[in-house]
Amino acid sequence: MEAVKNAVRMENITKRFGTKVVANNAVNLELHEGEILSLLGENGSGKTTLMNMLSGIYHPDEGQIYIHDKPVTISSPKDAFDNGIGMIHQHFKLVDVFTATENIILGLNEDGKLDLKKASQKVRDICNKYGFDIKPDQKIYDMSVSQKQTVEIVKVLYRGADILILDEPTAVLTPQETDKLFQIMRNMQKDGKSLIIITHKLHEVLEVSDRVAILRKGEYVGDVVTKNADQQSLTDMMVGRRVSLNIDRPAPVNPQPRLTVEHLTVYDDLGVKRLSDVSFTANSGEILGIAGVAGSGQRELLEAIAGLYPVAEGAINFYDPNVDYSDPANKPKSLVGMDPMSIRKAGVAMSFVPEDRLGMGLVGTMGMTGNMMLRSWRKGKGLFVSRKEPEALAKRIWEELEVVTPSTSFPVRRMSGGNVQKVLVGREIAQEPAVLMTAYAVRGLDINTSYTIYNLLSEQKMKGRAVIYVGEDLDVLLELCDRILVLCGGQVSGVVDARTTDKRQVGVLMTRVGGGEADE
Amino acid sequence: MFDIVSFIPRAVMQGIPLLFGSTGEILTEKSGNLNLGIPGVMYVGAISGVIGSFFYEQSMGGAPLNGFLAIAIPMVCSLLGSLLMGLLYCFLTVTLRANQNVTGLAMTTFGVGFGNFFGGSLIKLAGSDVPSVALPATSAFFSKHLPFAGNLGWFGKVFLDYGFLAYLAVIIALLCSYVLNRTRAGLHLRSVGESPATADAAGINVTRHKYLATCIGSMIAGLGGLYYVMDYACGVWSNNAFGDRGWLAIALVIFTIWRPNISILASILFGGLYILYLYIPTGTHMEVKELYKMLPYVITLVVLIIVSLRKKRENQPPASLGLSYFREDR
Numbered sequence: 141m142e143a144v145k146n147a148v149r150m151e152n153i154t155k156r157f158g159t160k161v162v163a164n165n166a167v168n169l170e171l172h173e174g175e176i177l178s179l180l181g182e183n184g185s186g187k188t189t190l191m192n193m194l195s196g197i198y199h200p201d202e203g204q205i206y207i208h209d210k211p212v213t214i215s216s217p218k219d220a221f222d223n224g225i226g227m228i229h230q231h232f233k234l235v236d237v238f239t240a241t242e243n244i245i246l247g248l249n250e251d252g253k254l255d256l257k258k259a260s261q262k263v264r265d266i267c268n269k270y271g272f273d274i275k276p277d278q279k280i281y282d283m284s285v286s287q288k289q290t291v292e293i294v295k296v297l298y299r300g301a302d303i304l305i306l307d308e309p310t311a312v313l314t315p316q317e318t319d320k321l322f323q324i325m326r327n328m329q330k331d332g333k334s335l336i337i338i339t340h341k342l343h344e345v346l347e348v349s350d351r352v353a354i355l356r357k358g359e360y361v362g363d364v365v366t367k368n369a370d371q372q373s374l375t376d377m378m379v380g381r382r383v384s385l386n387i388d389r390p391a392p393v394n395p396q397p398r399l400t401v402e403h404l405t406v407y408d409d410l411g412v413k414r415l416s417d418v419s420f421t422a423n424s425g426e427i428l429g430i431a432g433v434a435g436s437g438q439r440e441l442l443e444a445i446a447g448l449y450p451v452a453e454g455a456i457n458f459y460d461p462n463v464d465y466s467d468p469a470n471k472p473k474s475l476v477g478m479d480p481m482s483i484r485k486a487g488v489a490m491s492f493v494p495e496d497r498l499g500m501g502l503v504g505t506m507g508m509t510g511n512m513m514l515r516s517w518r519k520g521k522g523l524f525v526s527r528k529e530p531e532a533l534a535k536r537i538w539e540e541l542e543v544v545t546p547s548t549s550f551p552v553r554r555m556s557g558g559n560v561q562k563v564l565v566g567r568e569i570a571q572e573p574a575v576l577m578t579a580y581a582v583r584g585l586d587i588n589t590s591y592t593i594y595n596l597l598s599e600q601k602m603k604g605r606a607v608i609y610v611g612e613d614l615d616v617l618l619e620l621c622d623r624i625l626v627l628c629g630g631q632v633s634g635v636v637d638a639r640t641t642d643k644r645q646v647g648v649l650m651t652r653v654g655g656g657e658a659d660e
Numbered sequence: 661m662f663d664i665v666s667f668i669p670r671a672v673m674q675g676i677p678l679l680f681g682s683t684g685e686i687l688t689e690k691s692g693n694l695n696l697g698i699p700g701v702m703y704v705g706a707i708s709g710v711i712g713s714f715f716y717e718q719s720m721g722g723a724p725l726n727g728f729l730a731i732a733i734p735m736v737c738s739l740l741g742s743l744l745m746g747l748l749y750c751f752l753t754v755t756l757r758a759n760q761n762v763t764g765l766a767m768t769t770f771g772v773g774f775g776n777f778f779g780g781s782l783i784k785l786a787g788s789d790v791p792s793v794a795l796p797a798t799s800a801f802f803s804k805h806l807p808f809a810g811n812l813g814w815f816g817k818v819f820l821d822y823g824f825l826a827y828l829a830v831i832i833a834l835l836c837s838y839v840l841n842r843t844r845a846g847l848h849l850r851s852v853g854e855s856p857a858t859a860d861a862a863g864i865n866v867t868r869h870k871y872l873a874t875c876i877g878s879m880i881a882g883l884g885g886l887y888y889v890m891d892y893a894c895g896v897w898s899n900n901a902f903g904d905r906g907w908l909a910i911a912l913v914i915f916t917i918w919r920p921n922i923s924i925l926a927s928i929l930f931g932g933l934y935i936l937y938l939y940i941p942t943g944t945h946m947e948v949k950e951l952y953k954m955l956p957y958v959i960t961l962v963v964l965i966i967v968s969l970r971k972k973r974e975n976q977p978p979a980s981l982g983l984s985y986f987r988e989d990r
Contacts, residue, residue, distance in 0.1 A: 195861070197860075197861065197987065216863065217860065217861050217862065217863045218863030221863060227861075229861065233855070233857055233858040233861040233862070234855070234858060235850075235851050235854045235855050235858055235859075236854070236855075236973065236979065237854060237973050237974055237976075237979075238847075238850075238851070238854075242847060243858075245847075246847065246848065246851050246858070246859070246862040246864070247848065247851075247859070247862030247863040247864045248862075249844065250844075253843075254842065254843055254844045254847065279973070281973050295862075
């Protein structure tokens with residue numbers, strides 16, 4: 141057996157936050173030279189914390205880190221650079237008003253005067269070497285998510301890193317962009333670099349990595365060579381028990397239109413067209429998926445329906461489940477020009493789970509009960525609000541959805557992402573809406589929690605509600621939804637039957653209106 | 661007839677304290693610290709200089725002053741006073757992560773009180789029969805003009821007829837502009853103000869940059885107070901005379917959209933607007949005078965509205981302005 145050299149070895153690493161939370165407990169991890177290692181674990185299992193200790197953001201309370209078999213102390217990001225470690229964070233660490241080059245050279249103390257031209261040339265050289273596609277003088281706020289990520293990768297390469305850590309790099313990419321990223325990762329591997337990738341998507345783990353290391357609740361469970369693993373075995377190791385990875389998808393029962401959108405066009409405040417002539421129908425008892433590259437108009441579409449985004453042209457009509465529309469005297473309610481308050485007052489039963497959970501969905505500093513009251517405060521009589529009902533609802537969600545929190549008054553901001561989402565989805569479902577809209581409902585959630593959410597949505601569909609699911613994972617869209625509406629650049633590029641289509645077709649529709657010209 | 665040749669020098673002299681104040685505040689805000697204590701810092705800068713020169717003049721007992729010491733002592737005292745204010749602000753907001761707005765407002769209250777307390781004490785010590793301290797000998801050194809300025813007609817009056825601190829203010833503003841936009845240090849400082857987490861991950865010491873920028877910014881602003889007493893007010897300190905110039909300096913920061921080089925002209929414009937009412941005959945209509953006094957503030961509001969309408973990203977305040985940074989915040 142040939143001896144493997146370790147690029148990184150972490151020995152008995154322990155990290156605590158405060159006195160109660162143990163994020164990592166005596167973790168041992170090895171990264172071999174020239175390999176791609178997947179780090180896998182549920183939300184809150186301490187993957188990011190562990191990697192942050194390698195990149196100098198956190199400092200371990202106990203344990204020792206070895207880089208190329210030399211013991212090192214990494215107490216700041218600068219120490220990490222000096223040891224050749226570069227981390228690409230899940231939330232990009234970029235300054236929006238700077239150019240790519242300015243971001244890349246940030247923090248470097250090269251000799252001599254600041255020479256942006258020379259730096260730009262060096263950036264261009266790196267891009268040519270690995271096949272990146274960015275302009276050095278472009279401002280970050282003008283870039284797509286994928287371009288921003290590229291800047292992050294170039295940033296660590298510019299610093300001469302030979303150990304790269306990618307924290308959920310694919311969460312925001314299209315399948316095509318993901319393929320490109322994986323190709324780049326392999327290029328880097330061929331160049332002798334060692335890589336760690338954190339991702340929740342098991343098929344990506346299987347596709348790109350050589351070895352998988354698994355964390356569970358802050359502890360190291362073990363590792364497997366990717367060749368010998370499959371989705372089921374990895375999930376079981378991660379969760380610690382057998383988990384069913386099937387989404388139940390019953391056929392829609394008696395679908396009736398609940399929401400129709402006709403020729404919807406909206407402009408943002410800079411006058412740029414965000415949605416152009418969008419038309420579709422959401423039926424009861426059906427999950428309508430909305431697919432598209434990030435920023436194709438998904439957010440604008442949901443917000444326009446919810447009354448949060450001004451509608452320039454078009455119609456949005458709501459069909460009440462308790463009204464018989466075969467009688468021509470009954471007309472659907474138009475939602476155009478209404479704000480959320482008047483929509484609610486008009487008796488339109490609609491719920492919206494926004495993508496920005498703590499910004500638009502919940503108040504971070506309030507507990508579960510307080511957040512339930514956001515939906516019920518107008519119900520009470522007189523000056524006072526009733527706490528009893530929201531308290532009961534909070535308790536119910538706490539139990540039924542297995543929210544991990546010490547109490548219903550514990551600030552939701554301090555819960556993990558999965559639990560925050562359960563609180564939000566739980567609250568919206570409890571309104572018994574006729575139309576339930578969700579945006580990126582499982583973003584950042586681990587596989588176990590994600591399946592809980594999928595099942596909740598399927599349950600809602602079975603209760604005859606119209607569910608709109610904006611998602612980014614095509615595999616899930618194909619398994620969960622009944623129909624998929626694909627958006628591309630603010631236009632509908634197609635509506636497909638999720639049971640008969642495949643990933644490739646949806647992927648092509650996402651990048652080209654109408655999906656013409658099948659190949660590049 | 662509007663006398664432009666006498667108006668401009670007075671506008672400039674009004675503008676210089678504002679230029680010092682706004683340059684200092686721009687530097688501070690570029691690090692993400694919204695120091696609303698600047699009016700207080702300028703007060704402390706002024707009174708510290710007054711205290712220094714008061715005791716120096718006293719110790720000389722009427723003998724002629726040494727030119728170097730007459731300038732150096734108040735300068736050093738003023739810089740030290742405002743440095744301490746900057747340090748206090750940093751300690752509270754950066755190290756202890758106190759709310760920046762509350763801290764800044766408290767420091768303004770404190771600085772004004774500090775100035776009036778020691779100002780009052782000096783007035784008593786001096787035993788003067790008017791409520792002010794006069795330091796004419798020191799002031800003479802501060803407001804010394806180029807000897808040939810008077811011989812050059814209107815050109816000399818408009819461009820050369822000022823004390824050295826006025827030129828220092830312009831040089832500092834240009835230097836700040838250069839450092840902020842053209843050097844590595846400036847790039848790092850701006851990144852701290854825009855996104856401290858990014859700067860931190862890039863290996864930039866966020867705390868050090870915030871301390872340095874805020875303290876240097878405070879010292880620059882403090883010089884504005886010193887200029888006001890020693891040059892503009894001819895060495896006469898009276899309590900509360902500095903007025904609301906500190907707030908005007910903060911308004912200038914927004915008006916110039918965080919650019920010290922623009923602030924050179926903008927502060928002169930504000931200085932002019934500040935005294936415009938003296939130059940426009942209003943007769944007995946005192947209320948019209950008050951309307952003219954509103955001009956600098958109205959214009960700041962208009963600029964604020966225009967800038968926020970245009971939504972150009974470069975014209976927005978530093979993204980993390982007013983927020984404290986803690987690396988392990990989860």
